Amino acid sequence: MILLIDADVLCHKFAFINEYDIDWGEGIASKQTNRRKALADLASYVEHLLKVSNCKEAILVLSGSNNFRYSVLPTYKHHRGEKPELVDVLKQHIREFYPFKEKDCLEGDDVMGIMMTNEPDKYVCCTIDKDLRQIPGTHFHMTNEEFFYVSEDEGNAFFFTQVLTGDATDGYGGCPGVGKQGAGRLIESPYLLVPYEHTFKAGPRKGQTEVRYKEEPTDDLWAAIVSQYEAKGLTEAEALQQARVAKILTNKEWDFKKEEVKLWTPC
Known part of the structure; x- marks a missing residue:
């Protein structure tokens, strides 16, 4: 099988560890980078991943520009800090010297998700990014160096959990007040929150009313x-907005002829 490596992770990792702040004293400081070592670290690590995964070849996957999610939710990843200087150097090196995949408007995660679901027996997904747990198939954890398998049901459950809980790192909040435990219970045994008017029978609020919710089972x-x-x-529109930024694309959300995203829509 071919190892699909999340190259965004590698570029940021080796750019960061090969960037140094030098204090010259008297309030003068500068940032220095070690380009040669960063490139050597990248090459060494790719070879290491191939060896420990027992895969014969790898494709390095990069994020393109103009992420489609920005048009869905303008605040998506809005608080990300400045990237290390060598990130672009490493990306260009990958484009020149490695088999790679990159698509304008898509994150690397999306490219991997599309490839994994389009040819599920061909690729192994190699990353540390939890978002890829939405994608069914064979995975290899980049840090733990362990294989694991994600079923379609497990991938869907992870996606809907993110729709409910959000992801602060990526800048979308999900549904306020819903945590992982509550999301898990809802996904395992779906229920509707049905509003009803409650009247207080006693106490200082006797005779007053408020809206409460009761749970009713559903298959939807x-x-x-x-x-x-x-x-x-x-609103449902706001829920759908959260779902569309949370969704890692599969072959169902990509139009291969037009080469454009088909935004996720509930069945």
Whole structure:
């Protein structure tokens, strides 16, 4: 099988560890980089990953520019800091000297997701990025150096969990107040939050009313998720916006003829 390596991770890792701040004293400091060592580190690590995964070849996957998610949610990844100087140097080196995949408008995660689902028996997904746990197939954890398999049901469950809980690192919040435990319970046994008017029978609020919610079982997971958003005063459109930025693309969300994204839509 071919090892699909998340090259964004490698570029940031080796750019970061080969960047140094030098204090010259008297308030003068400068940033220095070691380009040669960064390139050597990259080459050595790719060879190491091939060896420990027992794969014969690798494709390095890069994120393109103009991420489609920015048009879905303008605040997506808005708080990311400045990238290390050598990132672009390493990316260009990969383009020149390695088998690679990169597509304008897509993150590397999306490219890997499309490739993994289009030819599931051909590739192994190699990353540390938890988002790729949405994608069914064979995975190899870059740090733990262990194989694991993600089923389609497991991938879907991970996706819907992210729709509910959000991802602060990527700048989308999910449904307010829903944590992993609550999301897991909802996904395992979907239910609707149905509003009803409660009247206080005693106490200082006797005779007053408030809206409360009761749980009613359903087979429609998306409707169950939307009801969570609506209970927090949000809309289905806002739930869908969160889902579309959370979704790592598969071959179902990519138009191969037009080479464009088909935004995720609930079944």
